[in-house]
Amino acid sequence: MVLIRFILVAAALLAAPPALAHAFLAQASPSAGAELLVPPRAIRITFTEAVEPHFSSIEVRDAADKRVDTTNPHAGDAPKTLVVDLPKLPPGTYTVIWHAISVDMHKTEGKFTYSVLP
Ligand SMILES: [Cu+2]
Numbered sequence: 001m002v003l004i005r006f007i008l009v010a011a012a013l014l015a016a017p018p019a020l021a022h023a024f025l026a027q028a029s030p031s032a033g034a035e036l037l038v039p040p041r042a043i044r045i046t047f048t049e050a051v052e053p054h055f056s057s058i059e060v061r062d063a064a065d066k067r068v069d070t071t072n073p074h075a076g077d078a079p080k081t082l083v084v085d086l087p088k089l090p091p092g093t094y095t096v097i098w099h100a101i102s103v104d105m106h107k108t109e110g111k112f113t114y115s116v117l118p
Contacts, residue, residue, distance in 0.1 A: 023047035023056075023102035025110055026080070032112035039089045039116045043069070043096050050079035055101035058084040063093050079103075091118040 027046040030036055043058055053075040060069035073084040082098070097111040 021049050021102065021104055022106045022108050023049040023051045023080075023100040024108055025098065025112075028096070028112065030114040032114065034114040036114065036116050039091075040086060040114075041088070042083050042085045044076060044081060044083045045096075045098055046076070046078070046081045047100055047102070048080070049102040049104075051082060052101045052103060052105075053082060056082055057099045058082055059097045060084065060086060061095045061097065062089070068094070089116060091116045 024047060025045055026048045029044045030040050043060060045058060053073065056073065058069065058073045059067055059071075062068050068086065068089055070085045070087065073082050075081070076083045082100070093113055093115045095111055095113050097109070099107065099109045101107055
C-alpha cells in the first residue's frame with residue numbers, strides 16, 4: 001500500500017509541469033523493501049533519464065554503515081541503467097545510496113533498503 005501510494009505520488013510529480021528531465025529512480029533490482037532469501041550479486045537501477053556512468057554512483061552499506069559493494073558501478077545494458085556488483089553478503093539489512101548525473105548534467109540522489117533473510 002505504501003509502495004502504491006509512493007508510485008501515485010511519483011507519477012503525479014512526474015506529470016506536473018514543468019516536466020524536468022532529471023534522472024530519478026524508475027526501477028531497482030532488488031526493489032526497495034525487498035526481503036530476499038538469496039543475496040543479490042548486483043544492484044541494478046534504471047533511471048527515468050539516461051545517466052552518465054562516470055559521474056554517477058551506487059553505494060551499498062550494511063547495518064553497521066560499512067560499505068560492502070565492489071565500488072565499481074558501471075553502465076548497464078541501457079543508457080538509463082547503472083549496475084554495481086556485490087560480493088556474497090550475509091543476511092541483514094542493506095542500504096543502497098545512489099547519486100546520478102543525468103546527461104543534461106543535473107544531479108539527483110536517493111536511497112532505499114532491502115533485506116537478506118537468514
Ligand atoms: Cu535535468
